[in-house]
Amino acid sequence: MYSFMNDYSEGAHPRILQMMMQFNLEQNVGYGEDVHSQRAKECIKKLIKLESADIHFIPGGTQTNLLTISAFLRPHQCVIAAETGHVNVHETGAIEATGHKVVAMPGIDGKLTPAAIEAALKHHTDEHMVQPKMVYISNSTELGTIYSKAELTAISNLCRAKGLLLFLDGARLGSALTCKANDLQLAEIARLVDVFYIGGTKNGALLGEALIICREDLKTDFRFLIKQRGALMAKGFVAGIQFEALFQDNLFFELAEHANSMAERIALAIEDCGYTFYAPPCTNQLFPILPNELLEQLANQFVFSVQAEVDATHSAIRLVTSWATTEESVAALVQFLQEHRA
Amino acid sequence: MYSFMNDYSEGAHPRILQMMMQFNLEQNVGYGEDVHSQRAKECIKKLIKLESADIHFIPGGTQTNLLTISAFLRPHQCVIAAETGHVNVHETGAIEATGHKVVAMPGIDGKLTPAAIEAALKHHTDEHMVQPKMVYISNSTELGTIYSKAELTAISNLCRAKGLLLFLDGARLGSALTCKANDLQLAEIARLVDVFYIGGTKNGALLGEALIICREDLKTDFRFLIKQRGALMAKGFVAGIQFEALFQDNLFFELAEHANSMAERIALAIEDCGYTFYAPPCTNQLFPILPNELLEQLANQFVFSVQAEVDATHSAIRLVTSWATTEESVAALVQFLQEHRA
């Protein structure tokens, strides 16, 4: 039974594994100070056009989020996120476990807005309340949507005017950058945010997120914090080699583009069959609204998750494609939909 | 230049990589609930003869330590460790960052003793002081030594008499179990401690530690804690496959035995050449005491680290062998020593 459950069901792209094999018996310095990590960082610095960036490879996304947020806030400061933000709902209180409140504001299709940020600021007025100091956004978001250049610029401008740090969770940044609607370049993101990461786990690596610190004063002692949170891999080169493979040529973007293009086929079929979406389709996560009775049949052939009950007879489900999604499985899903038009 | 710096300089043993290749495009359930993790757990349960054990694969050692200690202590409780214990000195305050004091007691050759534990208990008498609730030991220790069955039994008995949890850090448990002096079996350890882990990172895996919870009342909700600390890998099967490869046959023990046997050759040469040790040689970490002027020459041919200044003209260094250490490199080191007898 084919799974559209998520984008981390398979191992690594063969070119990544190949490079791991090639260097397997080479001796490397530990803790990310190896030549592969170094080369991967150089590739990324070129792409983001920011030679001064500090780059660290972190095993996983929740770890990257909790590490980054707690590294830059004083104890009384909080981070503002959309209600749907990963740090707000799906990390088992990882941010709060480091001592910081997540102030959740309503988003639009999973995106935070300048108005929501300003509302949060207006509400937090004195020392009896936490002090907003950081804004957290995801791109693509937890609902598969993306920030346009205008939207990200507006948030960035507001953050700089208000002294807020801007942190972009790019666990699925590949899918955002390669989707058709995107008008943002990596180098622009690096100028607009203070810190962000480029996700490997959800785009063809075994594991690993490339955390990029753009702002000078955030760089100090960051490796201490990585170690303290248990995120300094002894064999850091395992992540380094993978990012080297992803960024020494265009592989990172090819993989994300494949996932998006598979999703696009499915999205077109969904629309064509008369179904609507819980959030506008855009990247590799789709949220079609389907009749509950159809879901039972769908579940006999495909693995997916239910996102929300929409009304008494309909639910929004979540379908995720990946670098590894096969054309055959997409064709089978499209066929299923065509046989079950609205 | 050959490195005896640590046991995590190379990638994974080829049989592990081979299995990763074999299952690379298979779709797996996320977050460690896949069949490979399941199979690996079954293998381990058989080895430890404890069908009821809860087993979780955690990416790294510091993460395993901070997660385990903070999961089982109430806020006012502390963990007792040897002064040389990894959690006391080499984790950048990871345990304290979760809110708990590490009460460090003098050890003997890196080992904690019942007397030291009793001294810690005697010192902590009332609510003005932290309450000891857990004992942390490493086997093999940070000085390469091991606990005998009698020693571990004595500590275990004391812990049970005093209501202390016993946690064994087995980042290098393979080296302990396969060294010549060892008289402890895995199944005995599982009966004597409450929770322990079997290290993969330092014994041939790319990453991963198998945390084993033996005591029933410690099992509740543990996956919540893994997730909260950022240790729940999306692609949990990456660790699962590796432990499956290590434990489906005897590979885990073969690798550790190789490391020990390489170390033993070096240790014999050191003794033969008239040098002594900072801690008794036993497993894959050796701490010879050498003249400082010799170290400069040694450093031209080999990579190693300095452990301690012993006197004005001598230092203890640390030499580590691994599953990947070559006979040639050992021979070269032995030859160097023979050419520079005391």
Added chain:
Amino acid sequence: MYSFMNDYSEGAHPRILQMMMQFNLEQNVGYGEDVHSQRAKECIKKLIKLESADIHFIPGGTQTNLLTISAFLRPHQCVIAAETGHVNVHETGAIEATGHKVVAMPGIDGKLTPAAIEAALKHHTDEHMVQPKMVYISNSTELGTIYSKAELTAISNLCRAKGLLLFLDGARLGSALTCKANDLQLAEIARLVDVFYIGGTKNGALLGEALIICREDLKTDFRFLIKQRGALMAKGFVAGIQFEALFQDNLFFELAEHANSMAERIALAIEDCGYTFYAPPCTNQLFPILPNELLEQLANQFVFSVQAEVDATHSAIRLVTSWATTEESVAALVQFLQEHRA
């Protein structure tokens, strides 16, 4: 200019100060183990009809909240509170600073409902989300309203059915118990909740909250936690004497009743003058909605705070009476209102 800003503008009721003078030079054991604390506890145990209760005197309310919540939760567990709950908005993230998320649910007039608690439970389904383990309510609430016996019983029943601890913040419990609409007795509260406190600071003491642990398994080691959070007063008898004075006779209730009766006069005048309320008037906190232009004049004669903008021309303000509120000041405020009818 008379202040209706809060109920902690003056020192202590003279009978409390008198008792402090009387015992001032007596030598007492430190840290709350003195005879006055003991006697105060006995008085409270009788009132709540729970001889087995553990009672601790804590200097302040935020401290009591953070201490209590963090004492009883494991790291991955959260507390459910009304959005208006003190722990959610007005404690500068004190709960999160101990590592725990506050899951805020919409309330009705400041009160949490069983439906809101069930909604929170339904939303938190697995280990990717925090685990609800405690419910926090305030009585009287931050909007001056109170829980009826039926309401508290319904919440208590739900909590027990779901394995949730129930914690009642009684910083203003005196005002709740003595208001006309109340149908709850202290002894009933002690049976319905697991832990609660009776506020001294806002009812005539210099400082101090009496925390009462009703449930057996929550009592263990609580003094360790008090000390760790910096809440174990060296001169614990300073709080003990004050609670002795409040509870050796009816003083605690007399003081709260006075505050309520002063508020009632004001509330009647507000209604009589044609104004409405942001939350139903009930205890010593009133939230009338007044025209903004009237507020400027009011501010020339009285001190108060603005709670919320209601519409373009009206705001809800907050008026608080206390044990020390004088009849003259109430008469002056009533007169002002009568001269400025709607």
Added chain:
Amino acid sequence: MYSFMNDYSEGAHPRILQMMMQFNLEQNVGYGEDVHSQRAKECIKKLIKLESADIHFIPGGTQTNLLTISAFLRPHQCVIAAETGHVNVHETGAIEATGHKVVAMPGIDGKLTPAAIEAALKHHTDEHMVQPKMVYISNSTELGTIYSKAELTAISNLCRAKGLLLFLDGARLGSALTCKANDLQLAEIARLVDVFYIGGTKNGALLGEALIICREDLKTDFRFLIKQRGALMAKGFVAGIQFEALFQDNLFFELAEHANSMAERIALAIEDCGYTFYAPPCTNQLFPILPNELLEQLANQFVFSVQAEVDATHSAIRLVTSWATTEESVAALVQFLQEHRA
């Protein structure tokens, strides 16, 4: 039975209580923003000759320590203290509960030395270990000893050279400043340290410590941190009035001087009777070494605590005098000693 157990057995000095009575029914602004706190701060600023200092009144000592240390450290940073330091042993892990390690170094008679600080720095070399960022000292120390001007200057110079913050716990600063051996003035301390506090609880107040932040960049947002830790008293004026009483004239120093002079009489008798001390007698805490069999008789007439077993037949005890210690009780103790000469 007279108690020499500690210096917080009685209430407040009558002149303090008198001032509390005088202003009891006056209405004050909450949270320490009242006129009494303001006046007390002005008095203290004059004494320390630092008009720019930020001063906050905190209820208790442990709270002040945990608040101050956690306010100024990033997560990976630690505080260096003497092994006997209050934050290391007698605060139930309060500092660790905020996430920071206390690195304990051997002291000399309870005092930290530049050599010990340098040793701690030398040991902490890279990101695998916590980063020392603050030095904590107490004056007078937990063993009743004091820092000379030369000693404090040496520590201060070292801290500034190494970028370490210097925090002085002055829970018993009165006793240090008024003892005969002292050569330090308050204004000198304020120039040599970055932050310190003047203890009220142990010198005649009901409660309260005056925390003084000398260094400009440490002042930002400190009230947020006070609130978050539960240390922002609603009736802040209760502490304000007491410090006003202590510092509007010479009362603070008179009280400490009395305690010291009572201790001095006892110390002279101890020496005269042929007994020695565990730490040199200097302030209001004395640590005579007495035969165990004598302790039993002593315990029939006086309350005191045992500090340490010195040998099989002798123990060091702790005798503490205070502002309230009576001449009669001292005379009785002296007489007891004279009747039991060594």
